[in-house]
Amino acid sequence: MTLNIIKKIEILAKEINRDVVIMELCGTHTEAVAKNGIKKILPKNVKLLSGPGCPVCVTDQKDVDAIIKLALNDVPIACYGDVLRVPGNLVLKADKQKQKLSLNKARELGADVNEVYSTEDALKLQKEKKDLVFFGLGFETTTPMTADAIKKGLTVYSSHKLFIPAMQVLVDTPTLKIDGFLNPGHVSAIIGTELYQKFKLSQVITGFSGEDVLLGIYMLLKQIAERREEVENEYTRCVRPEGNPVARKLVDEVFENGDAFWRGLGNIPNSGLKIREKYSKYDAKVKYKNILSCHSELVEESLESTGCICGAILRGLKQPKDCKLFNKKCTSENPIGACMVSSEGACGIEAKYL
Amino acid sequence: MCLAIPGRIKSVDKKTNVALVDFDGIEREVNVSLVDVKKGDYAIVHAGFAIQKLTSKDAKEISDLLEGK
Numbered sequence: 001m002t003l004n005i006i007k008k009i010e011i012l013a014k015e016i017n018r019d020v021v022i023m024e025l026c027g028t029h030t031e032a033v034a035k036n037g038i039k040k041i042l043p044k045n046v047k048l049l050s051g052p053g054c055p056v057c058v059t060d061q062k063d064v065d066a067i068i069k070l071a072l073n074d075v076p077i078a079c080y081g082d083v084l085r086v087p088g089n090l091v092l093k094a095d096k097q098k099q100k101l102s103l104n105k106a107r108e109l110g111a112d113v114n115e116v117y118s119t120e121d122a123l124k125l126q127k128e129k130k131d132l133v134f135f136g137l138g139f140e141t142t143t144p145m146t147a148d149a150i151k152k153g154l155t156v157y158s159s160h161k162l163f164i165p166a167m168q169v170l171v172d173t174p175t176l177k178i179d180g181f182l183n184p185g186h187v188s189a190i191i192g193t194e195l196y197q198k199f200k201l202s203q204v205i206t207g208f209s210g211e212d213v214l215l216g217i218y219m220l221l222k223q224i225a226e227r228r229e230e231v232e233n234e235y236t237r238c239v240r241p242e243g244n245p246v247a248r249k250l251v252d253e254v255f256e257n258g259d260a261f262w263r264g265l266g267n268i269p270n271s272g273l274k275i276r277e278k279y280s281k282y283d284a285k286v287k288y289k290n291i292l293s294c295h296s297e298l299v300e301e302s303l304e305s306t307g308c309i310c311g312a313i314l315r316g317l318k319q320p321k322d323c324k325l326f327n328k329k330c331t332s333e334n335p336i337g338a339c340m341v342s343s344e345g346a347c348g349i350e351a352k353y354l
Numbered sequence: 355m356c357l358a359i360p361g362r363i364k365s366v367d368k369k370t371n372v373a374l375v376d377f378d379g380i381e382r383e384v385n386v387s388l389v390d391v392k393k394g395d396y397a398i399v400h401a402g403f404a405i406q407k408l409t410s411k412d413a414k415e416i417s418d419l420l421e422g423k
Binding site: 247 | 357358383387388389400405408409
C-alpha cells in the first residue's frame, strides 16, 4: 500500500509542476515525518514545513518563570515530563554566566518538581502534597484532562492554548506561502472538523503512522492539483465531524477564553484558556498571586537574547539549519531554545534523525 | 504531546469511570468519562484518558494487526 501511495504522490507532484509547500501543524506529525524518513522519499518539489503544534515549544517564558518561582518558594509542582528542560528567562542573581533556569535546574536547587504521566497521577500525588500545583499545558487534546482534575480539586497553573487562533496567525502571515495544512489528528478528535472550514486553504486532518502521513500528503496534493480548498479527513478511525462534545462541555465548564502569549508568536487574542472564577479556588494564578508578583532575592529576569530563532522556526519562516546555534551552542544535551528541548520540537527532531 | 494510542477495553467500573485497558499486552487503568465504551471496544487513549472510541471496522483492523493476520 505504502509504495502505491508514494507512486501516486510522485505522479501528482509532476502534474502540479511547481514547488508545493505543506505545513504539518502538529509536533507529533513532525516526529512521524522524521521517524519514517518521509522528507527523503518525497518528490523534490514537495516541501514539508513544521508548524507551531508543539505545546512545550510555544509555552511562553513567562509561564515557565512563574512555575519556577512557585517551585523556588517551596510550592510542590507536578508537570508532564516534556516541559522539565524548557528554559524560561529567569537566572540566578549569583550566576555570572546568566544561564536561564528550567524546572530541572530548579529541582537541582532543591525545589520539589514531580514528573507525572497524567492528571490522575497528579491527583494521587496531591494526597501526599496538599499544596501541589499542576502545570497545565497543551492544546485541545490535553485540556479536558486538566478540566476534569480541577473539578476534582487539583490546583492548576493554566498555560493551555487553542489551536485555531494559531492557525489564523499563520494564514495572516504574508511572508509565509503555504499551499496546504496537515491538520492535527488528536486535536481534531476533540474539536471535530467544522472549525477548520473558515480557512480558505487545502487541509487534511491526518493520523500519526507513516502511512497516515503519506496518505494525508497525497490527499492534499490531489486537492492542490484540482484547485480545491476543502477540509478532508484522513484519520476517520478517530476523528468524527462532531469531535468529542462531552470533552468540550467539560472544558467549557471549567475554562474561558483569554489572551495568551505564545513563545515565538507573541500575544494572540482569545487563544488561551483561563480558569473560570467559579473554580478560582484551584487557580494557582489567584492562589499564589503574592509569590508570583513579589520580588525575588534569588532570581532575576534576563532578557538578553541568546540568538535562538525558535520563533521564526515555529512560524515556518526559518528551518533549524538556518540557526547559527543549531548543533553548535544549542544541542540536545544542552538546549538553548524550546524547539531543541522537546521530542516534538523541529530542532530536536532535526538533530536526532537527520 | 498529542500522542495517543489505541487500546482494548477489558473491563469498566461504571462508578469511577475507570477502565482496565490492554495496550498490546500491557494493562493500565484509563479514565473513560469522556467516551461511551464497554468491554471489548477499542479506544484511543491520551494522557490517561480515552478521547475517542474507535469504530468497529477499525477495531477489527487493529485486532487483526495485533494477531498478525
